[in-house]
Amino acid sequence: MNYLEDIKRCRAVRPFQLLIWILVISASCLLSCKKSDGDREPLSSDTAKPGPVSNVTVKNFNGGAVISYALPSTNNLLYVMAEYKINNTVVRQTKSSFFLDTIRVEGFQRSQDYTVTLHAVSRAEVKSDPVVVTVHPDIPYFQLIRNSLRITPDFGGINIKADNPARRSVGLNMIAIEPANNRLEIQNQTFLNSASIDYSIRGYEAVEKKFGVAVTDQFGNVSDTLFVDLTPLHEELLDKSRFSVYRQFTDATIGYGWEVPFLWDGLTTEAGGTKGWHTTVGPLPKAMQVTFAVGKLYKLSHFMLWARPSASYGYGNPRDFTVWGSSKDNPQDAVTPGGSAVGTVSGDWVVLGDYHFPNPPSGLLPGNTNAADAQFINNGVDFNVPFNSPSTKYIRFVIKDTWGGTDYAHMMELSFYGIAQ
Template identity: 50%
Template sequence: MKNINQWLLIILIPCAFLFACEKMENYNEPASTDMTKPEVVSNVKVENFNGGANITYTLPNSKNILYVMAQYKINGVTTRETKSSYYSDTIMVDGFAKKQAYDVTLYTVSRANVKSDPLIVKVNPDTPPYLLVKPTIDAQPDFGGIKITGSNPRKANLGIILLGFEGNVSDVIDQNFSKLETIDYSVRGYQPVEKRIGYYVMDNFGNISDTTYKTITPLFESLLDRNKFSVYRLPSDGVIAYGWDLPYLWDGKTDGSSNGWHTAPGGAMPAIATFGLGVSAKLSRFVLWERPDGSEKFAYGHGNPKVFSLWGSNATAPRDASLPMSAPEGTVIGDWINLGNYNYPPPPSGALPIAHTAADNEFVKAGVSFNVPLVSPKVRFVRLSVATTWSNGTFAHAMEMAFYGDAR
C-alpha cells in the first residue's frame, strides 16, 4: 500500500502542475462568454481636487461587470486611462495640466471585455500642484552654487528642473524630484562668476510650468584646511574613550578601518566635541562621516549621531558653556552661537535602521553634507553637540568632519 501511494503521488503531482500551467497560460482569456453590451454607470457625481477629480457612480445591476474605465486628455495631447474594479463605486482621474473643464469618457467593461456605450462626464479640476508650487520657487546665490527654496504643502511628487546657459544654448544642469513639504537644497560646483540660469516645475504626468530666468553669481567657497584644525578641549566636552581622540575627527580617514572620535558610555548628553578651525571663516556647509559597518553593524546604530547641533565662536579663546539638548538656530550662550540643528537622514532604502542594507552602509561611508545658514557669522571654533544617537545611548562617535566656507 505504501508503494502504491508513492506511485500515485509521482503521477498526480505532474498532472496537477500541467493543469496549473494550462490555467496560467489562459489567464488573459475573457472570464465570460456573455457578449451582451453592459449598461453605462448612473448617478454620476464629481468631486474636484487640485489637478484631478474623483468620480462616483452606481454600477449597472449585473454580475457580468469587470471594471469601469475612464479615458481623458490631460493637456490637449496626452491621453490617460484609469480603471476601477467592480468592487468600487469611485474612479480617480488626475494629471490635468490646468484649472479648466475637461471631458472624461466612462465605459463599463464586462467580464467578456465588452465595453458599454461611452458616457461623457465634465470635470473641473482645481489648480494642479505643480502650478501652485511654481510661484514659491526661488533661486539665490549660495556658497559654490545656487540655493533653491520653495513650498509644497500638498506634498505632491514634483521636480524642480534647473537650466544653465552657454550663450543662448540651455542645458539641464540639475533635476530634483521629491514629495517634501519644504523645498530647500543647493546645487554646487560653480565658480563665483555670473551665471545665467532658468528653472521650472514639472510633475510626474509631464506637465511643465513656465520658466523663470535669472542671473546669479555664486558665493566663493573652499574646503577648509584640516591640517590647521586643533583640539580645544572644554570642561563640558564628552570624555574620550577607547583611544578615539579628537584629532582622528579630521585625519582624512573615513571608512571605519581606523579610529574616530568616541565618548565614554554613561556620560551626560549632549555629547560634545570642541575644536579650532585654525582660521576665522564664514561656514557654508560641513560633511559628517558616521561610523559605518565593520566587524559589527554600526551604521544607523551604536553611538552614531541622529539629532545634533553645530555651535560656533569667533572669540580668540572662547569660554566653556553648558549647551542644552536643543536650542533655536541663532541662540547665543556665552561666547557660542547655534549655527544649525540637524537630523541625520534615515536609510535611503526605506529599511528600518536596524535592518539597513549594504547600499545604506555605502551612503554612510560616502559622508552626508549639511548646510550652515547663510546668515551665520564667521567662527574660529566649533562644537559638535550630539543630543541623540541612533541607539539612544549615553555616548557618541563619528569618523570624520570636513568644513567648507569662505576664510578670506
C-alpha cells in the same frame, strides 16, 4: 473532549501519524481557500453589455478630480474605468472597484477643461457604452510650486526655495550652461516632498552665470523654466591644518583611542585601522559632544559629514544633531543641548544649525539597508548652514540621538566650507 485531553492524545501520536494529520488539515485549508476564491471569480461567460454609469457629478481638486456616479444594476459588474489625456500626448487609465461609486482622475498638466470617458466593465471584460464627462482641475501642485520658486546666489552656487504646503513629491531640474558645448543642459536633479523647499546646488565659480529651474511631477509633467543670471558667492574649504582641540568639561569622554583630531585627518574610511571620533560612557554621564577650534573667524556655508562606514544606519552614527558655534576668542563652557532651534544662545555659544541625518535613500528600515545606502554614507553627506547664521571661530557638535539608539556616538570625518571674515 477538553484541551488537556487533546494535548495528551497529540503526545501519544507517532511522528509519522502527526505528519499525515498535518497534511490532511493543510489540504482541507487549501480546498477551502480555493472554494472561497471561486466565489469571487474575476471572469464570466456572461458577455452581455453592462449598462453605463449615471447621475455623474464632478468635484475638482489641484491637478485632478473625483467623479461620482450611480452604478448600473448589472449583476456581473467588475469595475468602472476612466480614460483621459493628462496633456497633449499622455493617456492615463484609472479603474475603480464595483464596491465604490467614485473614481479619481489626476495628473493633469493644466487647469483647464479635459474630457474623461467612463466605461462600466463586466467580469467578462465587456465595456458599457461610454459616458463622457468634462473635468476642470484646479492648478496642479507642480505649477503652484513653480509659481513660488525663488533662486538666489549661494556659496559656490545657487539656493532654490519654494512653498509646498501639501508636501507633494516633485522634482527640481537645474539647468545651466555646459562648458563643453556652451549649451544649456540639465546639471542637477533632485526629488523633494518637504513643506518648505530649501535646496542648494554647489560647485560653481564666483562668476556670473545663467541658471534655470523647472519643476516636474510624478506624472511626467514639466513646468516652464525660471531663468536667472546671478553670481555664486565665493567659498573655500576651511584649512584643516589650523584646526585644534578645544576640550571642555561638558565634552564627552573619548573611547577606544578615537581622538578628536581624527575628525580632520582627511581619512573617511576604516581601511587599515583608520579611526575617527568615538565617545564612551565615563564615570559621569555626559552629552555626546565634541568641541574644537577652526583657526580663525569664518562664515560657514555648509559642511560634509562622513559617518562610520561599518556602522551604516546603526550603532553610534549620528541621527539628529545640533551644531553650536562661538565667535569669542576663548568661549566659556555652557550647557548646549541637542535639538535646540537655530539662533538659540547659551552663554558664549549660539546654534548654527539643527540637523537630521537623511533617512536611508532606499526607503528601507535601519537594520535592513542595502549597498546603495552604505555607499550614500561612504560618500559623505552635505549639510547647509543657514545663511543668516553668525560667523564662528569654534564649533561644537552635540549628538542628540544615534541610529542605533546608543549612549555613545562616532563620526569619521568633517569638512567645512565658507568664507574667512
